[in-house]
Amino acid sequence: MGILWYIVIFISLTGHGDANGPDSCNHEGGLCRVGSCVSGEYLARYCFEPIILCCKSLSPTTAKS
Template identity: 80%
Template structure:
């Protein structure tokens, strides 16, 4: 019975829905973070949905004078 749970967990981790993965996140200039994005970052995608987020740095606002 224990091996059945292991297989179920493994399958659920490999089928992560709309997640892009860590390589895609890094190519787009983001970082994978567990839980929440830090201050100054926003959620761009998921590395592994729903736990590991792909966070990107907020761009500095430019002002024209």
């Protein structure tokens, strides 16, 4: 019966929310942060909901040619 609880917890964690993982966040120009975004950033979505956030910069970065 104890193993059943582990299976239920695992399934609930893998299917929770709209978390997309760190690769998706980094690909779109964001950074995964624990707790909260720093000054000058906003919460775009979650890397791993609800603790690890995908934060993006408020100002767009300009690429130098």
